[in-house]
Amino acid sequence: MSHPALSDEKAVSGPEPGVPARDVDVAGTGDERMQAVGGEKGKIPLDDRKHPVTMDQASLPDGNEKRMLADEQLARQLQDEWDREGHQPSGFSSTALGGVTARDDKGRDQKQAAPYAPPPGNPPSSSNQYIQGSVHSRHTRSAGHARPHTNEVIEAGKLRAINEQEMQNWLQRLQYQYRIYNSEIDPEHESDLPCSCPVHQYMRAKWARADTQDRWNAAVLYPGERAYNSNRYYNGTSLFSGNPYQYRTMSPYAPFSNNPWGPKVPSAKYHATWISQTIALNNELNAKAQKAIDAKEPNVDIWNDAPLDQAMSQLGVSDKPLASAGAASQTPGPALAKSKISKFRQSIGIKSSEERQVSKLAKDVGKGRGLRDSILDEEQGRWPDEQWREIVRVYQEKTGMAKKIAHLRAGQPIQYLHLLRAGFFEPIPVAWATSNSNPLKFSIEASSGWRGITPTWRGYEDTAEERLYWVLNHREGSVGTRMKPDFISALDMARERMATAVEPPPEYYDDGDVCHVQHTSKGYSKQVMPAPFQAYDRPETAADDTMILLDVSGSMDFDPQRPIYDRYLVTGFGKSTQPKNKDVAKAIIRRFTDAMMNHDHATKGYDLTVFSSQARYIGTVNHRNLDSLWRTIEIGGGTRVMTGWQKVKELHFKKHSASATHHPVYGWQAGPQTPILRLLLLLDGEATDMDEFELDLLGLSWAHVTIFLIGVDGCPHHHRHANELQRISDVNHHVSFVDAQGNTPERFVTHELLKRHLGYDVSLQDFKEMEIPPLYSE
DSSP, X not given: XXXXXXXXXXXXXXXXXXXXXXXXXXXXXXXXXXXXXTTOTTEEEXXXXXXXXXXXXXXXXXXXXXXXXXXXXXXXXXXXXXXXXXXXXXXXXXXXXXXXXXXXXXXXXXXXXXXXXXXXXXXXXXXXXXXXXXXXXXXXXXXXXXXXXXXXXHHHHHHHHTTHHXXXXXXXXXXXXXXXXXXXXXXXXXXXXXXXXXXXXXXXXXXXXXXXXXXXXXXXXXXXXXXXXXXXXXXXXXTTSXXXXXXXXXXXXXXXXXXXXXXOOBOHHHHHHHHHHHHHHHHHHHHHHHHHHHHHSOSSOTTOOXXXXXXXXXXXXXXXXXXXXXXXXXXXXXXXXXXXXXXXHHHTTOOXXXXXXXXXXXXXXXXXXXXXXXXXXXXXHHOOSHHHHHHHHHHHHHHTOHHHHHHHHHHOHXXXXXXXXXTTTSOOOTHHHHOSSOTTSOBOBTTTTBOOSSTTOTTOXXXXXXHHHHHHHTSTTOOSOOOOOOHHXXXXXXXXXXXXXXXXXXXXXXXXXXXXXXXXXXXXXXXXXXXXXXXXXXXXXTTXXXXXXXXXXXXXXXOOEEEEEETTXXXXXXXXXXXXXXXXXXXXXXXXXXXXXHHHOOTTOEEEEEESSSXXXXXXXXXXXXXXXXXXXXXXXXXXXXXXHHXXXXXXXXXXXXXXXXXXXXXXXXXXXOOOEEEEEEESSOOTTHHHHHHHHHTOSSEEEEEEEXXXXXXXXXXXXXXXXXXXXXXXXXXXXXXXXXXOOHHHXXXXXXXXXXXXXXXXXXXXXXXXXXXXXX
């Protein structure tokens, strides 16, 4: 699809980004100059061995400089510089042959590009047109033989990923060692003098990454912004570091320590003040940054050349010759004086108002065309063939971002290019799911200068959370701005939710529940009742594939503990009398599989996958083999749900590969006939990559996920995570969740899980029939 305002001659107008234009380029675009071959009238040929290079006469200097340019030696030098910039040799026209190796005038092999197919200028009504139109001639290439695409953000991300996860783990170990239970607080060293304490060792490791931080900030910086780096030794703490958090927020530590010889301990009073100041400063700086970049967007349509050319022609400066001396003698005195003043202003380089308008418009046009070329280069580099573009188009439609992305490309191209380089408009690559560090695991630390991607990056924990909320804020149908709740608001809302807990319905009581068998405490804990079930997703069918994904991280085997808060600071933990999370999860899996087997008569059972830091397929689980399979499960490690999710997807598509396709970067892509995957996910807290998981689910229509969140009785952390899952469930009807805390009423939980897993309201009578243990036949 071609753009109505772009011709083939203007496909590569202007110099390449980052390459300064040469004096000989003032007459027009590169293709217009290359089309001047042939010695037409009004052109001055520059002899270059066999083939002449011709240029517009108007573009050459006057007088002696024009005669100097005619010199053969200088002409050859200009031609050599032109060739070194990567343009075509002078012996060929600008029309290229796709995939054909030709010989230039010096006998060298030259790979010709494919015919130009310009993109649409104004964003079309559908993203399909936009994605398909991103092909252009300068970088047309075969996907099978192309080098991996890269840009500044990708290269800076590779450098940062080398030890990003190591630094995060190091910080967590220090926080645990110094009894700091709030993830937003960094330990402070015991002395201002250099020493070998663990905190100073960590500080030196941060200083060693200062150059990495500078490179990352340079890659994600918006025009006009200034970065700061508080991790650079001797500069990070100076008054001239440019860090607004340094002198506008206080420390979460008290100014004087009760134990001067021991490690500093955060103060609840100072921590609350520090949190409030940080939140206010985040909001202020985010608003300023968004306003500033909006003002820097081009005020011209970079995708439509016709209005620009018309405006330039209307603002053209008159090139009429000055009047002769005789005529000047007859000119009245004031007019002659004005003419002399004008000549004097021109002689010292002062432009007239009309000339300034022309210069400003030409500058805007040049920047716009350079920005347009950069966008086209990046689109073609990221999505080199039709398969890539179709996957991206489907992803944008499924996430509901197609119209917003088209709007950004048309009216806010600077921000569009920025997010495009960071991969905001395409699915998450499958390789990221199992890597220890990837561009969605990078920490965002406004207080020390580690920047995010969007203009309003301050306040997010990492780049995954930032991207998730950007998508939520820009989906079709979203009302207002769905901002991430700040720390204080999130904790207050968690406490409000916790206060709504009530006694569970008595008809679900069962002496066989784990809490009653283990006699941890009397009765059930109060539960937050789920909202009445509403069927959003389509109901389950016989072709659907049911699987179970279980969290087996170390916390599943911990003795349950709840945090003790002083305002917003966690000062310790208290024991909770309830079963371990692993015992509750096993009981729910047993009840769920029994009910499902009575429902769909799948006597073989359901695939069970477990995950912690890595994922492992356990086997097909049913009532008979649950105990034996459970003994093979090893509990321990972190909570990386994306590893388990990737394993589940692989199992699902191995079963149904005939109806799906596989992409080398984005992985399996479901077809129209691919059965729905219905997944039961059991968690006991927030996974380290939960935002990535939720982001991935936004772009899928072939998966329905029901989450069971197990929590500690009276724990604000549990209810804060439940609120986050509720926000995701509200915007993505393929995701639903049920949570329980403390002594869990297992029958009640199983009934609510079945409603959401099957996609229709299961009556209590139907549930009672489904939960009877099935009869097994060999």
